[in-house]
Amino acid sequence: MYDIIMKKRGGGRLSREEIRFFVEGYTKGEIPDYQASALMMAIYFQKMTEEETAELTMAMAESGDMLDLSGIHGIKVDKHSTGGVGDKTSLALGPMAAACGIPVAKMSGRGLGHTGGTIDKLESFPGFTTALTKEQFIDNVNRVGIAIMGQTADLAPADKKLYALRDVTATVDNMSLIASSIMSKKLAAGADAIVLDVKTGSGAFMKEEQDAWALAEEMVKIGKNAGRRTAAVISDMDQPLGCAVGNALEVREAIETLKGNGPEDFLELCLTLGSRMLVAGEAAETLGQAEEMLRTVIRDGSALRKLAEFVEAQGGDGDVVYNPERLQTASIVRPILAPASGYVDHILCDEIGMCSLILGGGRETKDSAIDLSVGLVLCKKTGDPVRAGEPLAYLHANDEKKAQMAEQRFLNAYSIKEAPPEKKKFIRGIIDQSFEHIHRA
Numbered sequence: 001m002y003d004i005i006m007k008k009r010g011g012g013r014l015s016r017e018e019i020r021f022f023v024e025g026y027t028k029g030e031i032p033d034y035q036a037s038a039l040m041m042a043i044y045f046q047k048m049t050e051e052e053t054a055e056l057t058m059a060m061a062e063s064g065d066m067l068d069l070s071g072i073h074g075i076k077v078d079k080h081s082t083g084g085v086g087d088k089t090s091l092a093l094g095p096m097a098a099a100c101g102i103p104v105a106k107m108s109g110r111g112l113g114h115t116g117g118t119i120d121k122l123e124s125f126p127g128f129t130t131a132l133t134k135e136q137f138i139d140n141v142n143r144v145g146i147a148i149m150g151q152t153a154d155l156a157p158a159d160k161k162l163y164a165l166r167d168v169t170a171t172v173d174n175m176s177l178i179a180s181s182i183m184s185k186k187l188a189a190g191a192d193a194i195v196l197d198v199k200t201g202s203g204a205f206m207k208e209e210q211d212a213w214a215l216a217e218e219m220v221k222i223g224k225n226a227g228r229r230t231a232a233v234i235s236d237m238d239q240p241l242g243c244a245v246g247n248a249l250e251v252r253e254a255i256e257t258l259k260g261n262g263p264e265d266f267l268e269l270c271l272t273l274g275s276r277m278l279v280a281g282e283a284a285e286t287l288g289q290a291e292e293m294l295r296t297v298i299r300d301g302s303a304l305r306k307l308a309e310f311v312e313a314q315g316g317d318g319d320v321v322y323n324p325e326r327l328q329t330a331s332i333v334r335p336i337l338a339p340a341s342g343y344v345d346h347i348l349c350d351e352i353g354m355c356s357l358i359l360g361g362g363r364e365t366k367d368s369a370i371d372l373s374v375g376l377v378l379c380k381k382t383g384d385p386v387r388a389g390e391p392l393a394y395l396h397a398n399d400e401k402k403a404q405m406a407e408q409r410f411l412n413a414y415s416i417k418e419a420p421p422e423k424k425k426f427i428r429g430i431i432d433q434s435f436e437h438i439h440r441a
Contacts (some may be wrong), residue, residue, distance in 0.1 A: 001025070001035045008042040016055045023059035027158045033165060040162070040171040048176035053218065054225040056176070060184035063158035067107075067190035071138045074103045075281040078191035079273055080182065082215070085203040085353040086240035090118045090148070091254035092262070093270045093277075095306040098145035099297035100274075100290075102281040105141045106148045107155065107189045119150055124248040124327055124372045128316030144313045145306065156184045175211075179218035183226075193229035193280035195273050196220070200428060201238030203349025209234070209428060220431050229280045233272055234428040239347040239382050242266035246361040246375015246396060248327040255324045258304040265426050270294070272427055328373035331398050335379075335391035336407050343420040344384050344392075351413035352376065355406040359397050374398060376410065383420055 004018050014022075022039065025031040048056065069076050077097070081087055094104045108118035108130070119130050130150040132140065140147035159181050166172045186194050196219055199205070200212035216232035223230025242263040244253040256262055257270065275290035284290035297303040308318035320326045356362055360371035378393045380386050392414055397403035 001031050001039075005035060005038045005042055008039060008046055011046045013049055014052055014055075019052065019055045020059050023056070023063055023158045027063045027161060036162070036165055037169045037171075040166055040169060040177070043177060044171045044174045047174070050221055050225070053176040053180055054222055057180040057183045057187065057222050058226060060156050060158040060162070060180060061187040063184075064154040064156055064188065065152060066188050067134070067155070069105055069138065069141075069190035072103050072105055072141045074101070075193060076103050076105050076141075076191045077193045077195065077277045077281045078106060078186060078189060079195045079197065079277060080186055081197040082182070082199050082205050084199040084201075084237040084241060085349050085356075086242050086245045086250060087199075088121060088242065088244070088250035088254045089197065089266075089269060089273065091121060091251060091307075092257045092266070092303075093274050094146050094148070095258060095310060096270060096274050096294050096297055096303045097277050097281075098310070099302040099306040100278055100293045101145070101283045102277055103141050104146040104148075105137065105189075105191065106146075107151050107185075108148050109151050118148065120370050120372070121247045121251055122148065122311075122314075122316070124251045125311045125316035125318075125320050128311060128314055130314065132314070140310075140313050144309050146310045147314070148310075151185070156188045159184045175214050175218050179215060179222055183219055183222045186223075187226050187228065191228065193277075194223050194231075195276045195280065196230065196232040197269070197273055198232050198234050199237035200234055201236055201349060202347075203240065203353060204237035213429070213431075216431050220433060224433050230433055231276045231280065232431045233269075233276070234430070235269055235272075236265075236424065236426045236428060237349055238424070239349050240352050240378060241269065243378045243381070244375065245352055245356045245378070246359070247370065247372040248329070249375040249377055249396060252324045252327055255304070255307070255321060258298060258307055260298050268426055272430075276430075276432075330371075330373040330375075330396035332400065332403050333394060333396050334403075336376075336393045336395055336410055338380070338386045338388055338390050338392050338414075338416065339411065340416045341386065341388045342416045342418045344380050344382050344386060345415040345417040345421050347382055347415070348413040351409060352378075355410045355413070358406045358409065359395075359402050360399070371398060376406075380414075383423055385420075386416060 098104045132149045198216040200209045206212040220230045244250045274294045275287045278284040278290035308321040312318035359374035361375045376393045379391045
């Protein structure tokens with residue numbers, strides 16, 4: 001291990017055997033934290049080549065269980081988002097893709113920090129569980145077309161261990177290490193094709209657009225090297241996605257989207273990612289044909305029915321899909337009024353996420369309990385005209401003190417100016433596997 005650290009410190013390229021030796025030894029507890037930390041810092045400064053990154057990803061993916069999804073009929077396509085505020089994409093996109101004949105076999109996590117995870121949001125449906133056996137998971141995908149289960153402890157354990165170490169040694173922020181962390185879990189989860197939603201902006205992990213592009217390219221390369229069809233969409237997170245922020249509120253917005261009444265940006269994202277899922281899964285030949293199929297399953301109600309079927313298959317009350325007023329509601333619902341007239345110039349997106357956290361919609365620690373009913377529903381987004389005294393958003397809370405704190409923070413996150421801001425494209429660009437069609441919006 002000493003030789004490996006010294007080699008990387010001097011800018012050398014690590015071989016497959018050296019990377020495997022490190023990952024296996026560290027996972028088993030044979031290599032101490034202080035040597036792993038030294039290697040992470042050497043990688044942070046000296047970077048990794050494309051081949052090293054691919055080898056590290058595969059070694060981490062194979063450090064635990066590799067989920068065998070060969071029992072599922074068809075091409076399994078997974079969608080991964082790097083996360084953001086109001087990101088409820090899987091709740092609408094999963095049923096849309098399944099209604100078009102794409103088997104959706106997804107592993108999801110709980111949220112930590114200012115947002116709830118997909119599992120937290122799904123638990124807004126009374127009785128819903130993601131605690132499925134592998135057999136139930138595969139059976140549900142074959143029968144219903146979609147299943148979502150919690151991540152098992154044995155999925156890429158090397159990543160879990162290394163991420164915790166990087167978190168406390170200031171080595172998180174390296175493109176190869178970030179990309180291999182995300183992709184090791186995706187490869188271990190057994191999908192044939194992967195569509196990535198890489199967010200950029202104030203509410204995203206990648207604040208700068210050039211970093212989002214670099215991460216997207218890195219992940220597509222890893223997928224390609226691992227023999228999986230992979231594409232990445234770079235999307236805007238300078239303001240919350242859609243209008244709802246908060247678990248049950250986001251579920252309601254996803255349901256409205258499947259009824260054809262969703263916010264424009266959220267629908268655009270579902271169609272952009274979904275059309276690539278359909279082409280990768282060979283359910284459509286062209287992106288145009290795929291988009292029309294996705295619009296059709298919203299129009300004819302089959303995507304909404306698929307959501308209800310999926311919720312029921314996992315122990316939840318599917319009737320809530322048709323009667324979303326049965327979702328949990330907060331005891332305090334009131335408008336946050338605009339302090340001035342003009343146009344919304346920009347929104348500090350991560351601060352809106354923090355408002356939801358203050359209200360109880362996110363986790364401050366791993367053991368925090370989430371209040372599924374709280375959050376915010378925005379009435380005004382960037383570029384919208386606003387008059388003083390008009391609602392900027394509606395606050396949903398169960399505690400007056402928390403409501404006041406969140407309201408003050410919300411108002412500080414909104415900037416209102418006299419002139420409208422320059423309009424930015426929501427989809428910033430797309431990278432597909434050939435790298436020939438990289439286009440920047």
